[in-house]
Structures are given as structure tokens and as C-alpha cells.
Amino acid sequence: MRKVTELIGRTPLLSLCQDRSGSRLLLKLEQFNPLGTAKTRMALEMVRDAERRGALRPGGHIIESTSGNTGLGLALVAAERGYRFTAVVDGHACPDKLRAMRAMGAELVYVTGDGDG
Incomplete structure (x- = not known):
């Protein structure tokens, strides 16, 4: 593997238990994704979808609240694919x-809750 995003989604399944009928309870261990969260998988799929639809092109800019x-995942994907985030x-x-996002090249814009709502 050459890219961190190639590790996303390759998380193990753990067979927690099995009942007498043979049914099993399986756990998908998403914490083994890069950055330790299932949101990394979602961020990659969001970017892939935007690329397929033509909404995100080379050199593009991703903005997300x-x-x-989710921000960690988007920062990782954006850095790897050359997008601004x-x-x-x-x-x-x-x-x-926030420090991790910034370390991956993200720009942070801070908002307050003082708006009109």
C-alpha cells in the first residue's frame, strides 16, 4: 500500500459469540481505521462521490462544518488527494x-453561537 486511504475500510470483523442455532454476533472494528474512527470511511466516500459527480475537481476546495x-477524515483525504480543506x-x-486537522493542512474557521438562530 502506498496511501493511507488504502487502509480505510479494511477493518477486521470480530465474532463475539454464537448461539445454538449458529447465528453469530459480529462486530466491525471501525476503530482500526486510520485516525481511529468510522467517520474516516464516510469522509472518503463523500469525496469519492463528489469526484464521480464532477462536483470536486483536481485542486478543489472542501468546506465542512x-x-x-469527520473533519479529521476529510483533512486526511484532502491532503492525500491535493484538495484544500x-x-x-x-x-x-x-x-x-483541531490540532491534528491543522497538522494535515486544514484551515480552521471558528464560529460562535451568538447568531440570531
């Missing part, structure tokens, strides 16, 4: 996630 995990965040966003 996020408080953490702007995360619109508020005071509830986790500082560690």
Missing part, C-alpha cells in the same frame, strides 16, 4: 482534533 472526526468549527470541538 465539523466538531472532530476548510473546517468550520465551534467552541465544542476537541482541541486535539
Whole structure:
């Protein structure tokens, strides 16, 4: 593998238990995605869909309101594919996630809850 996004979705299944009829309870361990969240898979699919539809072209700009995990995923995908990424965040966003987004090249735009609603 040459790209981090090639690891997205290759998460293991854990067979937690099986009943007498043979039915099994399987857990998809999404925390093994890059960045530790299922939102990374969603972010990749959002970008792929936008590319297929022609809504996102080479050198494009992704803008998303996020408080953490979706932004992390989009920052990763954008960095790898050469897109600009702007995360619109508020005071509830986790500082560690914001630092990680910024480290991957994201621009952060802060908003407050003081609007008219």
C-alpha cells in the first residue's frame, strides 16, 4: 500500500459469540481505521462521490462544518488527494482534533453561537 486511504475500510470483523442455532454476533472494528474512527470511511466516500459527480475537481476546495472526526477524515483525504480543506468549527470541538486537522493542512474557521438562530 502506498496511501493511507488504502487502509480505510479494511477493518477486521470480530465474532463475539454464537448461539445454538449458529447465528453469530459480529462486530466491525471501525476503530482500526486510520485516525481511529468510522467517520474516516464516510469522509472518503463523500469525496469519492463528489469526484464521480464532477462536483470536486483536481485542486478543489472542501468546506465542512465539523466538531472532530469527520473533519479529521476529510483533512486526511484532502491532503492525500491535493484538495484544500476548510473546517468550520465551534467552541465544542476537541482541541486535539483541531490540532491534528491543522497538522494535515486544514484551515480552521471558528464560529460562535451568538447568531440570531
